[in-house]
Amino acid sequence: MNESRYTEMLDALLEKLPEKSATEERFRIPRPVLGYEGRRSIIVNFKEITKALRRDPKLMTTFLSKEVAAPGVYDEPRLIVQARLDMRTLQSVLEKFLRKYVICPACGGPDTQLTRVKRILTLKCDVCGTETSAEAM
Numbered sequence: 001m002n003e004s005r006y007t008e009m010l011d012a013l014l015e016k017l018p019e020k021s022a023t024e025e026r027f028r029i030p031r032p033v034l035g036y037e038g039r040r041s042i043i044v045n046f047k048e049i050t051k052a053l054r055r056d057p058k059l060m061t062t063f064l065s066k067e068v069a070a071p072g073v074y075d076e077p078r079l080i081v082q083a084r085l086d087m088r089t090l091q092s093v094l095e096k097f098l099r100k101y102v103i104c105p106a107c108g109g110p111d112t113q114l115t116r117v118k119r120i121l122t123l124k125c126d127v128c129g130t131e132t133s134a135e136a137m
């Protein structure tokens, strides 16, 4: 078998992979751009991240501040945190947010809406319609 034929077969195989991997691929969190000013950390592209997750920046600020145990201030488009965060911590906090407040627990899809009525947070999936209550912040 020559090489181009082999590549064609590989392409055909890849096309048949289930949709889910395409969804997950589409749903990468933008890589945070992290900078420092003295003892403060600045997430330069915070707005972009909240837009990709389709979540309220204020809500994400609340979550992040609590997770890292340091106050954060949203200064559009940046987030300023009163602590030194390393990239690994930041990414694990963002992934936790994604699992808790973005990904539908029923179908695993990212196309959801998060609504807040008083302190009650509800996650509703646009695709399968599942509604679940999310943990209060």
Ligand SMILES: [Zn+2]
Residues within 6 Å of the ligand: 104, 105, 106, 107, 108, 109, 125, 126, 127, 128, 129, 130
């Ligand atoms: Zn769903």
